[in-house]
Amino acid sequence: MQELAWYVTLVVVIAMIAIFTRVVLLSRTAQDYGPVQSTASRVRSWLFWGLVVLGIVVAGLSLRGLPHLAARAGGEVQVVNATGYQWYWDMDEYAVTAGEPVEFRVTSADVNHGFGIYDPDLRLVAQVQAMPGYVNVLRHTFDRPGTYQILCLEYCGVAHHDMVETDFEVEAP
């Protein structure tokens, strides 16, 4: 997902750089405004409807995989209760099995924290906020065994960067 986000951004931004550069290069030659306005009007229509169609398609595809809804699905799950403290994580399970859904029930005992699950390559695979007074439920199925880490992803004070649980084991089924 991160690669997709990066490459889409890269391509669109480069396209915009090309458009702006071209407009600047051609700006010194004066032309009547009328034809430019007509072209802009046509481009606006295409752009508008193109974005509408794109938005509907992307929203339709992406909203089907909402983590909020996954958390409410039934079925057998491995449960991990996690509480954030300044500045450590307290969890009742430190090992789960890959291929089976895990339900993280995450809260905080003091300030807001962010429960970020990082894979053995230090790539963020899922996250949920840890908020005092609320239990946020995150369901995730690990597809790869290994040692994962939990990094704090909400600024929580002077040792925010030290709030790391380094030993969360995902075992092979």
Place this chain on the structure above:
Amino acid sequence: MTTGHMSMSMNAAPGTARGPDPLARRMIAANLAIVGVVLLLMMLFGILMRMAQGGWLELQPDVFYQLLTVHGTGMVGVAALGGVSVMWNFASHYLRVNGAVLAVNLVLFLAGVVMILAATFWGGYGGAWTFLYPLPALSGGVWSAGAAFWFLLGLLLVGVGILLACLELGRGIIAEYGGIARALGWPYLFGVKDAVVPPKVIVATSMSVVVTTLALVGGAVILVLSLVNLVVPDFVLDPLWAKNIIYFFGHTIINATIYMAVTAVYAVLPEYAGREWKTSRIFVAAWMGSTIMVLVIFPHHLLMDFAMPTWAMVMAQILSYTNSFPVLVVTGLGAIAVVHRSGIRWDMASGLLFLSMFGWMAGVVPAVIDATIVVNSVMHNTLWVPGHFHFYLLMGLIPMILGFMYYSTRDRAGGPAGRDAAGWMVPLYAVAALGFVTMFLLGGANSVPRRWAVHLAEWMVYDQWAAVFAIAVTLLALVFVLRYLARLPRYLAATD
């Protein structure tokens, strides 16, 4: 107001009609000088933070987070002060507004800044400009409740100052146009007979006044409640409710600063291009959409709070998409059309203002992508987030304000506003700023968390390149600001 008077106002080109009163002119100049100096200082703090993350500078974590706090607060502060100043300048060509309010705003701003700096560097407060409840009161022994109190009170004063300026502009709009809806062009949009067609600057000002006022009232509520919590710890808030209000305030105010400053683009680019950029129904509809959407999309900051209602999350994603339409389809495309094959006169003012259109439009892309919930699950609170907002602030808002600085101090006889250096300085600034934000985005794509004082060795390459680009951006900004300050005495003497 009479139709005849309106007609005169509508047709009056900026610089030839009323314009700011003498006091307002001086206050705008003072504000922009302060904006320039504070901007440079905050950029310096940014360099220090990126160098520390890159392992090139030893900073204790408490000092890093103090710098982070001041950097965020200072940048939002100068964005608001700069945005209001730019907007006031152009709006006052159509409105009768009292420049004394800008003086009150500046006094409150400076008083607030003193409190914020003292609370942070003397009191040790490092709870970030977002003061996410209950962090100000629960520092783990790093700062006192007193330090947090003075920080929040300082922020409140800055906000009240900006609010007063917006209320005065709102008063002026109502006095001149008979209501905010009329100034937003809604009767014209809905086909009311003989409806007034407001100038673009007034539509943008009206929208900015509405959303800023609501944001600042929300901000004042949560700031006061947080202050009470600091004094009376038994008085507690619901953290989720508090977070909603904080992001309603924070998201709305920082976005509003761009809508304020874009008045410079609407006023100046057509003047330089020698083309008329008329208010159309599409334009009015776009700004109506922005007015509503900017106020309701803040839940996209809470996408990872699964306790939030699902409908609010879905709404946040969809409205984040639609909120990009006015920027891309109307203002951005409109600016391109105004410039395209126009024979425009390029100088610092026009160059920076056109760059700002690129920054605003392109900055929308990583923002919209991050507002997609499945992407947010693996991007939220990584460096992708500062990547997207630095994109449209550093390459959108800041060039708007810098461009206006040059425009306001240009040679009134028609001479260029820094034509000599525009050819290389503006592109160089664009390249340096683009490099800087790219390092944030790359860091985010590689899962580097945001707001971490200490980075792992494998993340440092992004930080080090970011520091190099940040130094280049800051040096160029230094030249921009120094040139403005050097031209200021002559400008002030000419307006006496």
